[in-house]
Amino acid sequence: QIPKTQIAAVVEKTGGDLQIRKDWPVKQPKDLAPGECLVKLECSGACHTDLHAAIGDWPLPPNTPLIGGHEGVGHIVAIGANTFNSPVKLGDRVGIKWLADSCLGCEACRKGREQNCPKAKLSGYTIDGTFQEYVVSYVNHVTPIPEGFASDAAASILCAGVTVYRAIKYSQTQPGDWIVLPGAGGGLGHLAVQYARVRGLRVIAIDTGTDKKNLVLKLGAEKWIDFKESKDIVADVLAATGGEGAHAAVVTSSAAGGYTQATEYLRTGGTLMCVGLPGTTKLSTSIFFTVFKSLNILGSYVGNRQDAKEALDIAARGEVNVHFAVKPLAELKNVYHAFEAGTIAGRIVLDMSK
Numbered sequence: 490q491i492p493k494t495q496i497a498a499v500v501e502k503t504g505g506d507l508q509i510r511k512d513w514p515v516k517q518p519k520d521l522a523p524g525e526c527l528v529k530l531e532c533s534g535a536c537h538t539d540l541h542a543a544i545g546d547w548p549l550p551p552n553t554p555l556i557g558g559h560e561g562v563g564h565i566v567a568i569g570a571n572t573f574n575s576p577v578k579l580g581d582r583v584g585i586k587w588l589a590d591s592c593l594g595c596e597a598c599r600k601g602r603e604q605n606c607p608k609a610k611l612s613g614y615t616i617d618g619t620f621q622e623y624v625v626s627y628v629n630h631v632t633p634i635p636e637g638f639a640s641d642a643a644a645s646i647l648c649a650g651v652t653v654y655r656a657i658k659y660s661q662t663q664p665g666d667w668i669v670l671p672g673a674g675g676g677l678g679h680l681a682v683q684y685a686r687v688r689g690l691r692v693i694a695i696d697t698g699t700d701k702k703n704l705v706l707k708l709g710a711e712k713w714i715d716f717k718e719s720k721d722i723v724a725d726v727l728a729a730t731g732g733e734g735a736h737a738a739v740v741t742s743s744a745a746g747g748y749t750q751a752t753e754y755l756r757t758g759g760t761l762m763c764v765g766l767p768g769t770t771k772l773s774t775s776i777f778f779t780v781f782k783s784l785n786i787l788g789s790y791v792g793n794r795q796d797a798k799e800a801l802d803i804a805a806r807g808e809v810n811v812h813f814a815v816k817p818l819a820e821l822k823n824v825y826h827a828f829e830a831g832t833i834a835g836r837i838v839l840d841m842s843k
């Protein structure tokens with residue numbers, strides 16, 4: 490039985506207040522278009538991107554009224570009539586990621602960069618996301634969750650996990666290489682520490698505070714640098730790597746400094762993977778040394794369906810674990826305050842049944 494209304498966390502106007510609404514409409518099964526499915530959510534992770542969307546500090550304006558959220562897990566309770574060749578069926582447990590849908594026929598899609606499809610639909614940004622009980626998604630892009638993998642433990646793999654998994658995959662590193670992770674104690678970062686270890690990389694974690702320090706060291710980071718205490722982060726990384734610098738950096742903090750420093754502590758041939766998303770900051774660095782050191786500077790934007798499957802499989806086998814606390818959806822406003830204050834070590838997952 491699909492109810493007519495539901496609880497949803499809604500931002501009416503970008504930059505406005507977040508409200509918990511009890512009367513938000515649920516799209517009924519008969520109204521679903523071919524290819525659409527209705528997912529009854531159990532839980533959803535909260536990503537720093539959701540805060541960017543709510544306050545509107547990115548150059549692409551989000552949809553309003555906005556229902557954020559793009560790390561949802563739940564069951565398919567309806568599929569639009571005349572949906573053919575669906576890879577999923579009624580009752581399947583699936584995940585909702587940032588990339589809700591893409592055309593699958595354009596050059597970007599054909600090349601495995603579905604996230605760059607000009608027709609991409611983005612959960613919790615251009616379409617309603619997972620901060621509600623029932624979300625409309627797309628059979629071709631929902632991600633089956635491996636059996637036996639708890640929903641709340643799986644949720645944050647769908648954005649944070651996939652994103653850092655892909656960034657590390659394309660970081661041009663080999664086992665035994667040094668990788669620097671600015672933002673290591675956050676949602677993306679603490680998973681990056683673990684995916685890097687799975688690939689045999691040596692991790693230098695950069696973040697601040699005792700909670701994040703303890704977390705990343707427990708997860709396998711070899712060196713810790715507190716960006717608020719360090720007098721010279723570049724010198725600290727050089728010292729940790731025997732003077733030669735790191736082979737790669739995956740920057741998940743959105744501070745400008747983290748990016749510039751990375752270009753300075755990378756060794757020759759090193760790779761900077763840009764992941765953290767400040768709205769307007771420019772990357773400032775020496776062109777001369779970028780050339781002279783043969784640096785690679787790459788943007789990495791979430792991941793495709795295959796990346797999602799690979800990231801989930803690794804986590805389902807217990808090689809990567811989301812460090813999370815569960816809160817009711819009604820707490821979302823406080824979660825946003827905590828993102829602003831930088832006090833979340835790991836992730837917060839919202840329980841939709843509370």
Ligand code: 8ID
Pocket residue numbers: 535536537538539541648649652671672673674675676677678695696697701716741742743744746747763764765766767789790791792828831833835
């Ligand atoms: O596809 C993508 N590229 C993608 C996907 C998902 C998220 C990008 N993002 C973006 C988000 O929009 C956000 O800008 O990645 C960024 C990080 O998201 P998150 O991991 O969800 O945020 P968080 O949990 O707040 O973690 C950020 C960490 O950075 C630290 C903070 O202490 C926090 O732990 N940090 C900051 I702020 N400044 C730092 C600095 N200068 C820093 N760490 C090191 N050096």
Ligand code: ZN
Pocket residue numbers: 536537538539559587648649
């Ligand atoms: Zn995200």
